Amino acid sequence: MKLSLRIWRQPDADTPGKMVSYEIDDVSEDASFLEMLDVLNERLIAEGEDPVAFDHDCREGICGACSLMIDGQAHGPQAATTTCQLHMRKFKDGDQIDVEPWRAGAFPVIKDLVVDRTAFDRIIQAGGYISAPTGTAPDAHAVPVPKQDADAAFSAAACIGCGACVAACPNGSGMLFMGAKVAHLGLMPQGQPERHTRVLGMVAAHDEAGFGGCTNTGECAAACPKEIGLDVIGRLNRDFRKAAARAA
Amino acid sequence: MSTDLQTRTAAQPGERARAPQGPWRSNIGLKIIMAVSGILLVLFIIAHMAGNLHVFEGREEMNAYAAGLRSFGEPLLPHESFLWIMRIGLIAAALAHIWSAVVLTRRAMVARPVRYASRKPARGESRHAVATMRWGAIVIVLFVVWHLLDLTWRTVNPVKDIHDAYGAVLATFSPERWPVTVFYLLALVALGFHLRHGIWSAVQTISGPNTKWRGRTQAISLAVAVVVVAGFAIVPLAVTFELVS
Amino acid sequence: MSTDFYREGEPIADTKAPAGPISERWEKRRFSGRLVNPANRRKLRVIVVGTGLAGASAAATLGELGYRVANYCFQDSARRAHSIAAQGGINAAKNYRNDGDSVHRLFYDTVKGGDFRSRESNVHRLAEVSTEIIDQCVAQGVPFAREYGGLLDNRSFGGAQVSRTFYARGQTGQQLLLGAYQALQRQVAAGTVDLHTRHEMLELVIADGKARGIVVRDLVTGEISTEIADAVVLATGGYGNVFFLSTNAKGCNVTASWRAHRKGAYFANPCYTQIHPTCIPQSGEHQSKLTLMSESLRNDGRVWVPKRRGDDRAPGDIPEAERDYYLERRYPAFGNLVPRDIASRAAKMVCDEGRGVGPGGLGVYLDFADAIKRLGKKAVEAKYGNLFDMYERITGENPYERPMRIYPAVHYTMGGLWVDYDLSSNIPGLFVTGEANFSDHGANRLGASALMQGLSDGYFVLPNTISDYLADGPFEPLGEDHEAVVAARKEVDDRIAFFLNNDGDRTVDSFHRELGKIMWEYCGMERTDEGLRKAIGLIRGLKDEFYRRVKVTGKAEELNQQLEKAGRVADFFELGELMCIDALHRTESCGGHFRAESQTEDGEAKRDDEHFSYVAAWEYGEDAPVLHKEALEFEYVKPTQRSYK
Ligand SMILES: Cc1cc2nc3c(=O)[nH]c(=O)nc-3n(C[C@H](O)[C@H](O)[C@H](O)COP(=O)(O)OP(=O)(O)OC[C@H]3O[C@@H](n4cnc5c(N)ncnc54)[C@H](O)[C@@H]3O)c2cc1C
Ligand code: HEM
Ligand code: SF4
Numbered sequence A: 001m002k003l004s005l006r007i008w009r010q011p012d013a014d015t016p017g018k019m020v021s022y023e024i025d026d027v028s029e030d031a032s033f034l035e036m037l038d039v040l041n042e043r044l045i046a047e048g049e050d051p052v053a054f055d056h057d058c059r060e061g062i063c064g065a066c067s068l069m070i071d072g073q074a075h076g077p078q079a080a081t082t083t084c085q086l087h088m089r090k091f092k093d094g095d096q097i098d099v100e101p102w103r104a105g106a107f108p109v110i111k112d113l114v115v116d117r118t119a120f121d122r123i124i125q126a127g128g129y130i131s132a133p134t135g136t137a138p139d140a141h142a143v144p145v146p147k148q149d150a151d152a153a154f155s156a157a158a159c160i161g162c163g164a165c166v167a168a169c170p171n172g173s174g175m176l177f178m179g180a181k182v183a184h185l186g187l188m189p190q191g192q193p194e195r196h197t198r199v200l201g202m203v204a205a206h207d208e209a210g211f212g213g214c215t216n217t218g219e220c221a222a223a224c225p226k227e228i229g230l231d232v233i234g235r236l237n238r239d240f241r242k243a244a245a246r247a248a
Numbered sequence B: 001m002s003t004d005l006q007t008r009t010a011a012q013p014g015e016r017a018r019a020p021q022g023p024w025r026s027n028i029g030l031k032i033i034m035a036v037s038g039i040l041l042v043l044f045i046i047a048h049m050a051g052n053l054h055v056f057e058g059r060e061e062m063n064a065y066a067a068g069l070r071s072f073g074e075p076l077l078p079h080e081s082f083l084w085i086m087r088i089g090l091i092a093a094a095l096a097h098i099w100s101a102v103v104l105t106r107r108a109m110v111a112r113p114v115r116y117a118s119r120k121p122a123r124g125e126s127r128h129a130v131a132t133m134r135w136g137a138i139v140i141v142l143f144v145v146w147h148l149l150d151l152t153w154r155t156v157n158p159v160k161d162i163h164d165a166y167g168a169v170l171a172t173f174s175p176e177r178w179p180v181t182v183f184y185l186l187a188l189v190a191l192g193f194h195l196r197h198g199i200w201s202a203v204q205t206i207s208g209p210n211t212k213w214r215g216r217t218q219a220i221s222l223a224v225a226v227v228v229v230a231g232f233a234i235v236p237l238a239v240t241f242e243l244v245s
Numbered sequence C: 001m002s003t004d005f006y007r008e009g010e011p012i013a014d015t016k017a018p019a020g021p022i023s024e025r026w027e028k029r030r031f032s033g034r035l036v037n038p039a040n041r042r043k044l045r046v047i048v049v050g051t052g053l054a055g056a057s058a059a060a061t062l063g064e065l066g067y068r069v070a071n072y073c074f075q076d077s078a079r080r081a082h083s084i085a086a087q088g089g090i091n092a093a094k095n096y097r098n099d100g101d102s103v104h105r106l107f108y109d110t111v112k113g114g115d116f117r118s119r120e121s122n123v124h125r126l127a128e129v130s131t132e133i134i135d136q137c138v139a140q141g142v143p144f145a146r147e148y149g150g151l152l153d154n155r156s157f158g159g160a161q162v163s164r165t166f167y168a169r170g171q172t173g174q175q176l177l178l179g180a181y182q183a184l185q186r187q188v189a190a191g192t193v194d195l196h197t198r199h200e201m202l203e204l205v206i207a208d209g210k211a212r213g214i215v216v217r218d219l220v221t222g223e224i225s226t227e228i229a230d231a232v233v234l235a236t237g238g239y240g241n242v243f244f245l246s247t248n249a250k251g252c253n254v255t256a257s258w259r260a261h262r263k264g265a266y267f268a269n270p271c272y273t274q275i276h277p278t279c280i281p282q283s284g285e286h287q288s289k290l291t292l293m294s295e296s297l298r299n300d301g302r303v304w305v306p307k308r309r310g311d312d313r314a315p316g317d318i319p320e321a322e323r324d325y326y327l328e329r330r331y332p333a334f335g336n337l338v339p340r341d342i343a344s345r346a347a348k349m350v351c352d353e354g355r356g357v358g359p360g361g362l363g364v365y366l367d368f369a370d371a372i373k374r375l376g377k378k379a380v381e382a383k384y385g386n387l388f389d390m391y392e393r394i395t396g397e398n399p400y401e402r403p404m405r406i407y408p409a410v411h412y413t414m415g416g417l418w419v420d421y422d423l424s425s426n427i428p429g430l431f432v433t434g435e436a437n438f439s440d441h442g443a444n445r446l447g448a449s450a451l452m453q454g455l456s457d458g459y460f461v462l463p464n465t466i467s468d469y470l471a472d473g474p475f476e477p478l479g480e481d482h483e484a485v486v487a488a489r490k491e492v493d494d495r496i497a498f499f500l501n502n503d504g505d506r507t508v509d510s511f512h513r514e515l516g517k518i519m520w521e522y523c524g525m526e527r528t529d530e531g532l533r534k535a536i537g538l539i540r541g542l543k544d545e546f547y548r549r550v551k552v553t554g555k556a557e558e559l560n561q562q563l564e565k566a567g568r569v570a571d572f573f574e575l576g577e578l579m580c581i582d583a584l585h586r587t588e589s590c591g592g593h594f595r596a597e598s599q600t601e602d603g604e605a606k607r608d609d610e611h612f613s614y615v616a617a618w619e620y621g622e623d624a625p626v627l628h629k630e631a632l633e634f635e636y637v638k639p640t641q642r643s644y645k
């Protein structure tokens, strides 16, 4: 099929970017969205132009590296699907497709479609872990965990840290990402001792990074490729309220 | 354990928890302030709406109710003291609500410094909120100002007698002043949307229900919003169409 | 022998593993190894390259111990290392099922599974440590699957007769990596680990015979810098991407290992590659990677192809009598559950006969119709729903209605840098962990054992063994102007300048694709003397062309993904050649290395223990590599020929 693409091109963080149009022919329906961009890039290089830079690695929907705002939707039109798993059969011949980077103050653009998501790492550094130094662990069966809790914790822990939630959120908020981690660790008995300090630390790091606040519109959950739900934000709010009340 | 690892270092919890500002100034902290103040406003609005329905009982009843508000608790409490406690609480809630709203809105604007060139309609659970909460809030502010000038201070109301609430209501919504009624209804629609999202949003912010209860809260929100809008709208409509006179 | 391609050098041996009963060796080694006192650890700097399971666990643990750690990865976050993609699970000899498992049995299964080409001491240690890994991960909050009683669930994986695989739905690697990543981030916050993401190691610095540092490129700014330390740990993963198409992440590469190899580190058993039988087949030329479908699918799915060649009817229209359930037919005892290498080769065989299905005839059916009839669609959905959805997303076909198409793909590389029992390479101060080393899997890795090895190396083995080396430190400081540093930097600068200035006309990917095809054709599932010789010639020719014609756009001082790729592909060329030479010299078949010349009458791999019971450790040579043999001895598990009939 034939497509017209409009892609955000920005040479580096300090130079203003703009949308640039490209026409591309003979796109296979079976290609993934990133493979379509690969084909475009091969052509650009052959023409001596700078290829489009974008983040990707596993191309299996698990590493969270790929991003892309496709036609105004984070990871494109297909629900529960990362950009790397989105296939061109979801588009029609002749479509015009806009491709932009995640846009958030906390995720500055590095080049073209590549953004800096280290703010997420800083949130984890501020408490998104359980302190269990190597070698100190009791036997794995010492603490049973009810299956429902383990399953719920897993569902929250499935977050791939892609940042689609931030990109989709009208307020550029990282609450879904943060809530997923708070819920995961807070649902495990091992996570209880640090539950209060964790949430206060993470929230502080989140705000400091420049993410906005949550208005519960649910855009994040709708964009999340791992279908993390708004309940994790509820848990985050609850844990925060209790922790803040205790700290006061 | 078979491995013998000794010195362990880790961040101190105290250090980690040090927020740039105190926890209540964080995004979630402000949001809780907004939610609590919002809920107070909701309670007020519901009471206000119920009070308005006195119109249908006639001039005496309505004015007696208004006077009752002023003399509530007398002689235990001085005249109008209850009303003033309510007013101060209301003003505090409104200020807290507006202040937190403004701070969070500004932070949200900083958090998305560059707009998307391409945008699809929202697809989230509360998708209408994206467009209606902040714009609606401005309509509500304008309305509240008008409302105070009109029915509280009577600056723009032909009936200047503070004790004649009934007369003031009839005057303001009289058929020839139909634009006032239209504006009132418009503000109500904004309020309705504000409540439809605001109520469940406040519950989510304060207590974080699970998925099942979140669904129920959303349904309750919608129901309350409909009741409140209907309850308020019926008064001006009845006056404008001269069902009450 | 094909001595025109290589020279043979002195044999080598692992000098670190203690003698004595195998179950006491690790205990003994830990006791005999010297310790570094806690106050001194602060003065010792360790570089860890890689943030996968092997790297993140090592960096976090070394940080906890009080060493000063510098940790690198090329992704934008440590959490995205390729370990994140592992699906199936992680083995541990917990015997929670009371089904007869034990450290000894896991040891035995691993040695046997590796087709008797691994070191007994290492494998035994791996089995011993396996239980602690699970404890550690649970303490970190890894949400493993549990039973209703709240205890951990286990499953049997890859044909094992005991249930010893721990798992977190189909995302075990993700959950384990996040555990290690979080422990790492905790150390970053504590200031013991300096983490550098989007940095790529491009050269190793060796001074006075010791590994003392690395040269890295900041992938955002293009800045080249040197990091000096007392020891360097490479945890840089596997090199399956030499085949271009593999189940590995796009960024996986051999550069770190290869640069170390060129500086003197031996590369062991490069030809041992694992081909996974259940991957989604290639759909066209645009294909950029292959996606693994969990092996667990073979528990309920039945593999078949049409009996008649060129039968292009829709699968539903082919009657039972005209289908060939070839695995069930050839291996009645194990059926669809035969080990990976056998299943892969069998698929290739039927496709070579012209009976393959789907585009290019490169695929076989994995059919769930019987399972759906037997268990109901609901049950099948509960078990495999996620995988079916993934299949549908990629192929656009609904596997509930139409059998899946699968084909083998390169999945894992058993070979890697040679290390001794301490995980030290032959260069003092250079340690190698995880998939990047060659150590524990012999010629074939068992399912769910790579995660085990990565974490064993990183959490428990390396932090203990490295202290014996660091006890001699801190070593003399090296300045930026030290000749070794200057030379290493210059090599990097020159290479970058070459690519950017080359007046070429072909993209890096086009070369990589072509190299991959050569490797897959001649050094893939089945290798022959003739094919390998041909491949070496083709690779050399293509490599020449690469240096003449490769075109890299952009500048050095910016995010330049073409430049990154060019360096990686350049190293893949050299590695590919060495893989072919290794495969050519090993005229036996073993594990993932199948030489057509060495097979039993019914087409099974035939080992040659008399001549090949050794590790082939290759030393880099400008004109030809030098082979050092490390003889393998089997005191506890006597080599037998595998049989799955
Ligand atoms: C699809 C798939 C499924 C799998 N499923 C299983 C399973 O179920 N069970 C199992 O046991 N195993 C499984 N494996 C194998 C297992 O995942 C890997 O062998 C293992 O995770 C490798 O871990 P690692 O830490 O050694 O390397 P990796 O996780 O690959 O990490 C390599 C690290 O090195 C860094 N790096 C590499 N080169 C450089 C450089 N030059 N400069 C700087 N940094 C560099 C990378 O950034 C990365 O952080 C699977 C593999 C695949 C591909
Ligand atoms: C006076 C003018 C008002 C302004 C400026 C205002 C502004 C806002 C804003 C900006 C929000 C956040 C919107 C979002 O989350 O997207 C909000 C939420 C809310 N408002 Fe108002 N509002 C006003 C009046 C009211 C009134 C009259 C009520 C009650 C009847 C009310 C009840 C609420 C509630 C319950 C919330 C939800 C709090 C939460 O999300 O946690 N507001 N308001
Ligand atoms: S919560 Fe969902 S959208 Fe947000 S980072 Fe995690 S996986 Fe991505």
Ligand code: FES
Binding pocket: A055, A056, A057, A058, A059, A060, A061, A062, A063, A064, A065, A066, A082, A083, A084, A085
């Ligand atoms: S590239 Fe890994 S999730 Fe898309």
